[in-house]
């Protein structure tokens with residue numbers, strides 16, 4: 001029988017169909033995957049049996065007898081952690097557990113955005129945030145970054161310019177602590193400047209702190225949410241990078257008047273309960289010891305990635321050393337088109353993220369690329385970067401063989 005044709009029935013404005021998954025590339029430098037050796041498998045098994053034995057009967061109810069905001073013990077853990085690490089004073093009832101922080105982004109966007117609105121966003125930023133804005137028909141205005149992240153001077157002129165055109169941006173989206181993709185951390189003074197400027201223009205800040213646990217050295221600055229005096233910040237975070245992305249657990253911190261509106265938009269009858277229970281049990285006993293172990297492993301992989309790039313590309317690959325996280329943001333010479341490079345690299349078993357997907361101005365991203373160093377082993381990083389250099393040399397003449405030899409001789 002011929003299969004039923006759904007095509008004429010499809011709703012209007014659907015995104016293009018998703019490609020079929022064909023497995024990971026041999027050298028997987030794409031996406032935000034974590035280090036498999038650092039998944040705390042034994043502690044998660046122990047947490048899972050302990051919490052299920054004790055509270056498994058609560059699975060009989062939607063929301064685990066904790067209500068629609070999510071498992072209360074996980075929210076209580078987060079409230080204490082946010083106080084200790086980010087300076088945020090909030091009650092467990094000002095935290096909404098979401099299915100990954102991607103759902104948090106969707107809920108914030110659903111709360112504030114209508115087609116045709118303008119938002120201000122870092123010029124180099126999370127592709128997932130950009131695609132979700134594009135899908136809603138939002139005008140995303142990019143602000144350049146420096147080593148401390150979002151440049152407040154550039155933001156000031158953009159906001160003045162928007163004001164002249166009678167446009168009030170709906171929010172300023174920033175990833176202030178371990179920026180994606182640059183790895184920058186915004187210092188406290190700049191955070192204060194940003195808050196002052198946003199306040200003067202009457203624009204809220206949307207703070208995305210996906211990577212803030214993965215800082216190499218010292219303590220992170222207080223969150224913008226903690227520093228704001230006017231409750232004008234919405235804060236989101238995730239367990240994807242600090243524990244495991246497959247768990248799909250993120251959260252939103254916001255005053256109840258906003259949280260209650262976002263809760264009304266969250267129509268999935270609650271995020272998965274097992275992962276919330278297991279995380280709460282795991283985090284109470286192990287989070288504090290787990291994170292330094294993870295960051296130590298990630299930092300070592302970053303070093304391997306930077307060494308491999310220096311060896312294989314010489315001076316052709318430019319990058320700042322990120323202050324934490326899982327990504328290296330690389331600039332190649334202007335003649336390299338990283339969209340084409342990504343295609344050629346994939347044919348050679350290497351997955352990477354081409355720059356144009358991570359920027360508001362596609363031409364700025366043309367010769368840039370993002371490499372995730374968390375998931376591949378040290379050997380795979382070395383072999384993958386060597387193969388990438390071969391592909392890049394074949395396609396674009398970069399790196400020139402001679403530069404490579406000179407680099408080796410000098411080093």
Ligand SMILES: Cc1ncc(COP(=O)(O)O)c(C=O)c1O
Pocket residue numbers: 032099100101102103126128175180208210237238239240245248249250
């Ligand atoms: C800045 C940023 N925000 C949000 C997310 C979404 O992460 P998740 O939905 O896994 O929490 C990511 C994922 O890479 C990210 O980089």
